[in-house]
Amino acid sequence: MEKTTFQKGDIVFKTDDLKKVNPIKISSVKPENGENVCRGCHANAKGKMVYTKYRESELIAAK
Known part of the structure; x- marks a missing residue:
């Protein structure tokens, strides 16, 4: 793995x-x-936690 x-x-x-x-x-x-x-997981509009796949190129780090 890279x-x-x-x-x-x-x-x-x-x-x-x-x-x-x-x-x-x-x-x-x-x-x-x-x-x-x-x-990763994030909250949807109703406040439920949702797990989704993301390509690494679609994400940026939080500072």
Whole structure:
């Protein structure tokens, strides 16, 4: 597995979330089709926690 930018427990945002209002907590990072895929959870509009897969290139780190 390649060196990853993100690790389990990191807080990140999607690159298209310009106002940074929907934080995502990384739960796992695995290689898939030559790219690292991060599985993370975020709250949806109803406040429920939802787990979704994200490509590492879609995410930016929270500062």
